[in-house]
Structures are given as C-alpha cells and as structure tokens.
Amino acid sequence: MKxxxxxxxxxxxxxxxxxxxxxxxxxxxxxxxxINALAGGFSHVVLTQDWHPSGHVSFAENHPGSQPFxxxxxxxxxxxxxxxxxxxxxxxxALHEGLHIPQAQAIVRKGYHVGVDSYSAFLEADRKTPxxxxxxxxxxxVRRVHCVGLATDFCVAWSALDAKxxxxxxxxxxxxxxxxxxxxxxxxxxxxxxEAGVGRE
Numbered sequence: 690m691k692x693x694x695x696x697x698x699x700x701x702x703x704x705x706x707x708x709x710x711x712x713x714x715x716x717x718x719x720x721x722x723x724i725n726a727l728a729g730g731f732s733h734v735v736l737t738q739d740w741h742p743s744g745h746v747s748f749a750e751n752h753p754g755s756q757p758f759x760x761x762x763x764x765x766x767x768x769x770x771x772x773x774x775x776x777x778x779x780x781x782x783a784l785h786e787g788l789h790i791p792q793a794q795a796i797v798r799k800g801y802h803v804g805v806d807s808y809s810a811f812l813e814a815d816r817k818t819p820x821x822x823x824x825x826x827x828x829x830x831v832r833r834v835h836c837v838g839l840a841t842d843f844c845v846a847w848s849a850l851d852a853k854x855x856x857x858x859x860x861x862x863x864x865x866x867x868x869x870x871x872x873x874x875x876x877x878x879x880x881x882x883x884e885a886g887v888g889r890e
Contacts, residue, residue, distance in 0.1 A: 690732055696831045697731040698852070699724055700810060700838030700845050701739050702788055705774040705781030712774040714840045714867045721787040723865040724837050728790045733829065735822070736790070737810045739775035739844070740782060740798035747806040748773045758871065765815035768806060769871070777801070797822050808844045811851035823855040833858040835890075837865035846878035849887045860888030 691697075705711040707718050728734055741747070749757040749770035757772045775782040784796075797820055799807035807813040811822050826834070834852045836845050836859065845866050852859045861882060868875040882889070 691730055693733055694830050694832040695731065695835065696733045696735055696826060696829075696833070697724075697728055697835050697837065698810060698848060699728070699734060699736045699788070699790065699793070700836060700848055701737055701775075701840075702785045702838050703739060703775055703781065704783055704785060705739075705779075706839045707785065710774070711772050711781050712869075714869055717839050717867050718785075720838060720865050720867055721785050725787070725789050727835075727837065727862065727865055728792070731835075732792060733831065734790050734793040735810075735826075736784065736788075736793050736796045737838070737844070737848070738782065738784060738796055738798045739807075740777055740801045741775050742801065742803045743773070743776050744803050745773075745800065745806075746804050747771050747800075763804075765805060768814070775800070795825065797825075809847035809851045810844070811848060811855060823852075823857075826857065831857065833860070835859075836861045839867055841866040841868035842870060842874040842878040846882060849882060850885050853885050853887055858888075859886075860890050862890045 706714045749755045759770050760767050805813045805815050834857045836849045849859050849861050
C-alpha cells in the first residue's frame with residue numbers, strides 16, 4: 690500500500706469520454722480496469738468530474754456558425770470548441786460504473802462556471818481560479834500525485850503540470866490513460882510534461 694503522502698488522482702473517467710460518448714477518447718474504456726488495479730495500492734484517492742452547465746462557453750453549439758474542434762479567442766485565451774459533453778446530471782457526466790474505488794475520499798468537479806473551461810483539476814482555464822484541490826491535498830499531507838484517466842493530452846496533462854507547479858512531486862501513469870491526440874496534442878503534451886519534470890511510469 691502506498692503511503693498516505695501519495696495520492697492517486699483519477700481524472701474524468703466519465704461516460705461521455707468512453708467509446709460511443711459525446712467526446713469519445715479512443716479506447717477510453719480500457720482505463721477502467723487499469724485504474725481499479727492501481728487504486729488497490731492507494732489508501733488515498735481523489736476523483737475528478739467534468740461538470741458543465743448546458744450553456745457552457747466551450748460547447749460549439751453555443752457559438753452559432755462554429756463547429757466542434759475549431760478554436761476561438763476568449764478573454765482568457767484560445768479555447769477549443771467541443772461537442773456538448775458532461776452536462777451536469779446527465780448520463781454522460783456520470784463516473785463509469787465499472788470504477789471500484791470505495792476508499793476514494795473526494796470528488797472534485799470542474800468546468801461548472803459557464804464562462805470558463807477547466808481542463809486541470811487544480812486551476813481553471815483562466816489560469817487564476819483554483820479548484821481548491823491543491824489546498825485539500827496539502828491539508829492531507831500529500832507530497833506526491835499519481836495522475837491517471839482521460840484524456841492524456843488534455844485534462845490529465847494539464848492536471849499533472851499544475852500539480853507540479855503547485856509544488857507536488859508528480860508522475861503520469863501512462864498505461865492507465867488514453868489520449869484524444871488532436872492535431873499533434875499528445876506529442877506536445879509529453880514534451881511539456883518532460884520539460885516540467887513530471888515523471889512517466
């Protein structure tokens with residue numbers, strides 16, 4: 690069992706990111722058994738959940754004339770427009786029922802502000818608004834964060850980078866993640882992670 694100063698951060702294992710979902714990550718369902726196997730070795734686990742209002746600024750359908758995967762400019766920077774996904778209280782926003790992590794102590798919901806997207810479990814896309822996770826982990830005495838889930842090149846990578854910037858030791862457990870790989874985003878993510886000193890297991 691990992692010591693209590695290490696946490697498994699399970700990112701966005703939700704139905705809309707599974708094959709057949711609104712924003713499917715290829716082979717996304719394969720992370721479920723991998724994460725369950727890993728979680729058995731951790732007494733400290735935190736889950737995250739994408740949790741958008743239906744009018745969310747990142748949804749292409751809320752920008753007439755726009756298509757999913759186009760990029761627009763918002764006050765906080767460039768924003769990819771996504772298919773509508775993980776709408777609050779929808780089936781697509783639910784955590785995968787195959788996840789079996791009864792010892793998980795917290796669920797961090799993100800992306801619930803209508804005008805700001807949130808890939809990272811630590812900071813929203815404006816890079817100013819914290820989710821509170823860093824403070825929670827510090828209060829729990831966490832030193833090292835192990836990141837798994839969906840998708841490697843977006844929410845997992847952003848969370849890992851922000852965990853590192855917040856002062857934690859961080860590693861990304863590759864076999865328990867899957868990527869979207871949009872226009873080379875996976876290679877860019879791995880480069881950024883390596884440059885930041887995030888470990889890769």
